[in-house]
Amino acid sequence: MTVLAALAVRPHRQRPDVQQSLLLVRRGLRDSRTRIVTFGYLFAVYAYVQPVGYRHTYKTPLERAVFVHSFGDNPGLRLLYGLPRRLDTTAGYTAWRVGGVLAVAAAFFGLLAAVRATRAEEEAGRTEVVLSAPVSRTTATTALWSLIAAGTGVVWVAEFAGLLIARLPAGGAAALATSTAAVSVVFAAIGALGAQLAGTRRGAMAVGGAAVAAAFLLRILADTVSGAGWLGWLTPLGWAERLQPSTGFRPWVLVLPAAATAVLAAVAARWSRSRDIGAGLFPGRDWAEPHLALLRSPALLALRTQRGVLIAWLGATASFLAILGVVSHSLSSADVPDNVRRQLEKLGVGSIITPKGYMSFLFLIVVLVITLFAATQISGLRQDEIQHLETVLAGPIGRTAWLLQRLALTLLAAASLALTAGFAAWGGGVAAGIHLGLAGMLEAGANAIPITVLFLGPGVLAYGVAPRMAPGLTYVLIAVSFLWQLVGSLLSPPRWVLDLSPFAHLALVPTQRFQALSAAVMAGLGAVAAALAIAAFRRRDLIGD
Amino acid sequence: MDAIHAEGLSKRYGDTMALDDLRLSIPPGEVYGYLGPNGAGKTTTIRLLLGLHRPSAGTATLFGVDAWADPVAAHRRVAYVSGEPALWPALTAGETLEFLARLRGGADAPYRDELLERFDLDPRKKVRALSKGNRQKVQLVAALATRADLLILDEPTSGLDPLMEVEFRRCAVEAKRRGQTILLSSHILSEVEAVCDRVGILRRGRLVDEGSLDQLRHLHAQTVDVTFRGSAPELAALPGVHVEVTGASARRYLCSDGIGPLVDALAGHQVATLTSREPSLEEIFLHHYEDPAGTDDVAR
Numbered sequence: 001m002t003v004l005a006a007l008a009v010r011p012h013r014q015r016p017d018v019q020q021s022l023l024l025v026r027r028g029l030r031d032s033r034t035r036i037v038t039f040g041y042l043f044a045v046y047a048y049v050q051p052v053g054y055r056h057t058y059k060t061p062l063e064r065a066v067f068v069h070s071f072g073d074n075p076g077l078r079l080l081y082g083l084p085r086r087l088d089t090t091a092g093y094t095a096w097r098v099g100g101v102l103a104v105a106a107a108f109f110g111l112l113a114a115v116r117a118t119r120a121e122e123e124a125g126r127t128e129v130v131l132s133a134p135v136s137r138t139t140a141t142t143a144l145w146s147l148i149a150a151g152t153g154v155v156w157v158a159e160f161a162g163l164l165i166a167r168l169p170a171g172g173a174a175a176l177a178t179s180t181a182a183v184s185v186v187f188a189a190i191g192a193l194g195a196q197l198a199g200t201r202r203g204a205m206a207v208g209g210a211a212v213a214a215a216f217l218l219r220i221l222a223d224t225v226s227g228a229g230w231l232g233w234l235t236p237l238g239w240a241e242r243l244q245p246s247t248g249f250r251p252w253v254l255v256l257p258a259a260a261t262a263v264l265a266a267v268a269a270r271w272s273r274s275r276d277i278g279a280g281l282f283p284g285r286d287w288a289e290p291h292l293a294l295l296r297s298p299a300l301l302a303l304r305t306q307r308g309v310l311i312a313w314l315g316a317t318a319s320f321l322a323i324l325g326v327v328s329h330s331l332s333s334a335d336v337p338d339n340v341r342r343q344l345e346k347l348g349v350g351s352i353i354t355p356k357g358y359m360s361f362l363f364l365i366v367v368l369v370i371t372l373f374a375a376t377q378i379s380g381l382r383q384d385e386i387q388h389l390e391t392v393l394a395g396p397i398g399r400t401a402w403l404l405q406r407l408a409l410t411l412l413a414a415a416s417l418a419l420t421a422g423f424a425a426w427g428g429g430v431a432a433g434i435h436l437g438l439a440g441m442l443e444a445g446a447n448a449i450p451i452t453v454l455f456l457g458p459g460v461l462a463y464g465v466a467p468r469m470a471p472g473l474t475y476v477l478i479a480v481s482f483l484w485q486l487v488g489s490l491l492s493p494p495r496w497v498l499d500l501s502p503f504a505h506l507a508l509v510p511t512q513r514f515q516a517l518s519a520a521v522m523a524g525l526g527a528v529a530a531a532l533a534i535a536a537f538r539r540r541d542l543i544g545d
Numbered sequence: 546m547d548a549i550h551a552e553g554l555s556k557r558y559g560d561t562m563a564l565d566d567l568r569l570s571i572p573p574g575e576v577y578g579y580l581g582p583n584g585a586g587k588t589t590t591i592r593l594l595l596g597l598h599r600p601s602a603g604t605a606t607l608f609g610v611d612a613w614a615d616p617v618a619a620h621r622r623v624a625y626v627s628g629e630p631a632l633w634p635a636l637t638a639g640e641t642l643e644f645l646a647r648l649r650g651g652a653d654a655p656y657r658d659e660l661l662e663r664f665d666l667d668p669r670k671k672v673r674a675l676s677k678g679n680r681q682k683v684q685l686v687a688a689l690a691t692r693a694d695l696l697i698l699d700e701p702t703s704g705l706d707p708l709m710e711v712e713f714r715r716c717a718v719e720a721k722r723r724g725q726t727i728l729l730s731s732h733i734l735s736e737v738e739a740v741c742d743r744v745g746i747l748r749r750g751r752l753v754d755e756g757s758l759d760q761l762r763h764l765h766a767q768t769v770d771v772t773f774r775g776s777a778p779e780l781a782a783l784p785g786v787h788v789e790v791t792g793a794s795a796r797r798y799l800c801s802d803g804i805g806p807l808v809d810a811l812a813g814h815q816v817a818t819l820t821s822r823e824p825s826l827e828e829i830f831l832h833h834y835e836d837p838a839g840t841d842d843v844a845r
Contacts, residue, residue: 016650019647020647023647024648027633027644030635124631125629125631126633128592128597128627128631129625129631129632129645130648131595131597132595132597132620132623132627133648133649134616134617134618134620134649134650135616135648136617137616139617274599276592276598276599277592277597277598278597278598279558285559286558286559286561545673
């Protein structure tokens, strides 16, 4: 009993509620350390890469002027990154590229932090255990916000450090990191509110995800439609832009995220004090008439339980790509003077200023998103194993059949997403009078499938060997491969170093031809890994939580 | 002041009346068995008592404190074991106990070590590697080690093996001797019988029966079936014996105070066969649970 003797409770001098909060925060940090460290790492690397890349690519004032001329007014890029300011300076460029992308990542970071610490814990029944101790709901709320503050602090430091190491002035770096962190905190408050409304983690994430989508859409409209700029004041992503970090910081804009967070958090805290633990304010139905569709096999049941999520993915992909298709019409090489275009072509980004070129570039991001969707399915396999795989496999179904069915479902879903993206982009283009070519756009979508198979392979292999680590490993593998390509293409290392990332072998369809050989190699490697995965899965124990 | 007091306590979830007008009064030092079939409202009652769910009507207090209004004060004297062990998979059993103890502001460490030994629990093992029964033991040790004045236990022995169940009973009896109050929600009748002073039976959200074990033992009427040679005699009224006519020469006697007086009275008669059996506590509860009309006799 020496273990416990060493841990024996000592009297504490702190106020009990402060001590309880600290205890809960430490617990929460321990649960979320992997997520926080991963986000911090990504923020640091991304923040470092942009200024370094800019200086490397656009060395002379002329090159920068060309860049500003061609990209500054480009709605397709405004849509992705936001309003550009002072793109002829490293600070301005960095604020644009880092601010735009990391703000969206920070939104998800805040959302996850809040929902995981609240609704997910409640769903697991642990909140009941905590609140049956002499712990008030106010203390739990204090702990939640301390936890969110700590997590946000870590990513703030990571982004700040990345920018600083890339030799950005400390003031600008701090302002930029602050604009990102502000988004994270607002969405944490939205997540905390969603956790009050929905009775499940998935429901709370759906509420929060819809809020991110709405915020992004408002930001897009504000930045691309003339006369709609005022909409930017209605979205946290717009506030991050309007802070103008590193190009004339306007700290007073921070009042907006601060006020929004305070109001949302106060409402969430109020609701959390007035409801039943374990239930949401939206009363979920506790009964339903039997629906017997999609119960024939475990894979169909998986489809049934995930259909809402799949429809959301498809809907979001279709609407986003359709908007991008419409916007692509504003890109026309005719607007670009010949000398500018030659300059751009020399820099290797020439094709981006045509609608097709823009689409080719965009579909890189579509590919990334679809591979990440595949990663969510690896995470789904793991969830199944925790929840009910034992029951399924105790029945007359083999492990090989189960895993193959699930992989087939994943592939089908990913392929539908890919083709939907191509079709929607084509449709958006047609609506705006631009003919991108249906075949070409479907090809651009289909181009995502082989690389998805490639990433699914190691993902499911990890699931076959080390299931607990599999979801994390898959996400990290995709993120590292993408960043590898991003960083690598800036630092011009030897070709073989670049070639290590699968993204380097991805043809820019529709500008470039679909490369059947590299596609076949990618799909083949993925299939081999999947075969190994099945062999490993057949040999291992089922592992619960 | 009652350790647990509920007045008109009701809870409605949507269309379902989970708890209907509960009146409960448990004085300090009493061990109260809270019985009912699945879905009767036992867990709902406990959540309302602890202020985890908000009553639709009525009030509940623990040592005079309303746990919804002031959970911190109410919980200070309470330890709770939930029916489903919801713990932190990445912590070891020892770390879990430490975390829960600190959350409460302290626990009796030597007693906790003793309990770990008695429940045969390895504190170094991670919770995710523990079976359901062992997780339940972690919860039990955590609650017992606080030496709280009131233990609220929701099916605490679900998943425990018989040996551990015996150990739990011992701990409950010790707690009672020390003057701790226990609310024991269960449907293991032998467990309730072994440790409880008083029992309440819940059915479809209503308390249908309540009484001390002695009172309930009234229901332990021994059933004696007798057939006589020739027609059955009319015995003089015997205290504690209820007669049912089961045939021309057959009678059923329900004896609540033993069968001695009946045997004495039968001595002079022509008895052909005599069978005697004692209905188990189980049968009494089954009688309550199965009553289709829901018109159970209310407390005597």
